[in-house]
Amino acid sequence: MPLILNEEQEMLQDAANGFLTEKAPVAAFRKVRDNKPADGFCRELWTEMAQMGWAGIIVDETHGGSGFGYVGAGVLAEQMGRNLTASPFFSTSVLGATAIQQYGTKKQKDENLAAISSGEKLFALAVDEGSRHNPSRIKFSAKPAGNGFVLSGTKTFVADGHVADKLIIAARTSGAEGDIHGITLFLVDADAPEITREPTPMVDSRNAANISVEGLEVTGDDILGELDGGYAALEGILSAGRAVLSAEMSGAAQQVFGVTTDYLKEREQFGQKIGSFQGLQHRAAHLATEIEMMKSAVLKSLKDLDQDFENAGITCSLAKAKTGQVAQLATKEAIQMHGGIGVTDEYDVGLYFKRVHVAQQMFGDAGFHSDRWAKNSGF
């Protein structure tokens, strides 16, 4: 299968580009940032996105989705990255939808997928418990009690956790912290009284939440995937998340690089365009080459998810590692090549720098993923 977009995916890309540059450009993101609405995004915009089929982009058509798969989700995320669009797309339409569609029971699918596709229900994935991503280090407990379990523990950096209607929580049902076996995923209502959510605004002006749960009673029906075998499902959801985050970072990097090369062609110092200086040209050319490498890595991971979801994990890790590095280089160079205005709040490049920083940390930075890949390769 060729490593390029097909005609349908290209049309989706054009439509997303048109819609987002008009309805959700960087200026719209600034407005959300400055007005600090409790949601951290614009509800009307999300409704419009859902009407266009974006909320259910990976959901099957039988459940009200548009069935575009992960390449489609990546195409949208890339355009959102270009425009710094803030929305529940990632946590609901990628993480939530993947969790339910890949690992949910028929009942869970019937109850949730249509509500995801319509934009009505918001989801969040609660996995990490510390400052650095580590999906096997799970202490959050789910103790057997009666016919079900009692959940207690805390989770950090739950993206969109403050607005979610449903939480997917990775909890420990057996084994010790650090064990892969003994992790179980639970799907719970986020507004249960036993759940406290404390919003933690991030440097990229998106919202996450710290979540603490105190004695929440759940039943076996609330398990998503297999008891004690939730790590495989968690890996699958994280893989999808890593690939789509990579697509978003790729969009951000390409956009900021375009802005930077435009600036190199305009700005004059010493009586010349600064883009004529070889010191800057070679750095820009190196970055342009790295951006091409990044684009290939991202598309490959999305295609692998569509073609062989179960075995796409390593490709998604490699894509996340490469993209994190290249997008950081692109945003750092953007600031440096813009000089003084690059560090002003008025100029957009700093916003990209902040967003990429948070996105590359989320679900594992380049170091995490190259270590994971190396272990997987036997060294």
Next chain:
Amino acid sequence: MSDLEEFRAEVRAWLQENCPEEMRDGDITAENQCWGGRQWQFQSEAQKIWFERALSRGYTVPSWPKEYGGAGLTAEQAKILDEERQAINARKPLSNFGISMLGPALLAYGTHEQKAQHLTGIARGEIRWCQGYSEPGAGSDLASLKTKCEDKGDHWLINGQKIWTSNADISDWIFCLVRTDFDAPKHQGITFILVDMASEGISVKPIVLISGHSPFCETFFDEVKVPKSYGEGNPSVVGEVNRGWDVAKNLLVHERGMLGTMSPLRGTTGPENLGQYAAEQIGLDAAGRLDDPNLRERIAQAELDNWAYNLTVERMTDEANAGNGLGAKSSMLKYAASELTKRGTELRMDIEGTTASTIGADGIEYGSLANNWLYNRAYSILGGTTEVQLNIISKRVLGLPSQ
């Protein structure tokens, strides 16, 4: 079944039936490949059979037109043939600079008669070509070349020197850039000319590199007479006189495309997985990680970059097949591939430590790791240095201004 699927089934069956077992031993190297040419002697019966069978079907140059010895395949068909060939690990039946560099330039700029003579000679493995571009005073600044070509009425007269002419000592013909106008701006006085290496006045001297013996030569032209024409409609000059730079640029894109699609990190002889190879040499620590954290990190980074590079070759090939040509982006592949090539052998030298730095009493053994590692320094110099590629990317891909 679609036409392409049918084609795939057909070539798969043909390859199975016709490619000898001995020719299914993976990638070709400079040593085991079939180069062709007047002096060529097949290294084995299997190599000869494979060449002849491929030739009879136009598969030595599958995408060239049938009338010039090819099979007239579309880009999609050629890709399928390549995939199926690689799937059974079959060598290419014939590979040389005529196929990868001169051929595409002649297809774009040659007359019918030029194509009929030279493309057919290449396709049939009869003529081995070498490239006469660089000169002692014209490296990165190739367009400053000074080899003089004078119009003497019924013939051209060439005087000058070329350098880095790969395999000039065993090639039959040379495609050459010469200066036909010393008064014009430097890019506008250059002509692209085809010369028989057997011509009187041509002499060749091999160059020894830091790695020892090399394919590179110096080629001297001393009062070399070249006919104006090799027959009706078949001039020795390709394109117009003084417009050779256009042809040269077109050809350099192919050269960079070719240099950019070699398997860079492991080369043709390196281990499949550098990390596992290091683990075998160095061992693992208690946590199962390579017992050298810095080396482990560098290997993982190189493998990551190599993976993304290979995908980029795949993606750009697919884009080209879909009608979006590579153009100056081939410089990105050349840049990335040559840097990865160097990193691959640098890492292997570090993995093997002092063992690899040891040479025998007879000097650096040909084909040894040290030999490859030293030779690989040339990758970011030949075919346009890394710095020249970065200049090209800046100007022709990004459109950054000139000073």
